[in-house]
Amino acid sequence: MGTAALRRHLGRAVRIAIGRYRALKPDTIRFRGAFESHEEALRHVRPGKVKGYDNNGVSEVSKALMQEVPLWDYPMLYWLKRLSPEIDRVIDAGGHIGVKYRAFAPYLELDRIEWVVYDLPAQVRAGRAEARPEDKTLSFVERLEDAPPANVLLGSGLLPYLDQPLADLIGHLRQRPRYILLNKVATRDGPTVVTLENFRLAEVPYHIRNVREVPEALSALGYDIVDSWIIDSIAHRIDTHPELGASVSRGYAARLRDAG
């Protein structure tokens, strides 16, 4: 083995050792474990921790931050604003309690855009309970099939938590939207890996998908990617498995091919 190869080999061994050491103190780290599937990750949630997003109280985690407009939301806002003359309804998949509806309200004419949040039952319950009188165009569904046809499907921060392929999710829609806007899609060059994110009260499966998965799914669904971007500031390493490298957070704007 040459010197460079030996150095790489040793570097990897050290990273693995550091990762396994961090695993001994799970409360102090954000991402734990590397699993092949959502189900396998759920089976490894520690006793005493709530399993996944679909539980009361989990909607409180990062709620304030999600109702802000961080830098990485601006590509989404750009596309929503640009498309707004042709939008009368948005389906916000993984829309939580309506966090982006509230965050984007100062920038978009939400009084004339119907904003339908699709999320898991626990988030929908919390969202309905928190709805304010001014949220006139905001509504919630627990099943994508119940959402009326929309011009845009938004998936902001959904893909890392989604327990199914994008194609299956889109298959539940009554009608394909003209545009799909996805943000904060965690990707990597190697095979998809599912880790567990520490939400303190809960551990939540977090999918870092192979980089080809979403573009290939969009293409197979009949969409052309018309824009894409990388969010450098939200790359993550799995604390217990640093040897797997950092994720790359991506966004996509895709248009239905025969939509003109």
Ligand SMILES: C[S@@+](CC[C@H](N)C(=O)[O-])C[C@H]1O[C@@H](n2cnc3c(N)ncnc32)[C@H](O)[C@@H]1O
């Ligand atoms: C990180 S939050 C994203 C919130 C917001 N869209 C944003 O960008 O800040 C992820 C959301 O995805 C939702 N989610 C996870 N699995 C889902 C599923 N199978 N169907 C719908 N929503 C899901 C979670 O409940 C949660 O509200």
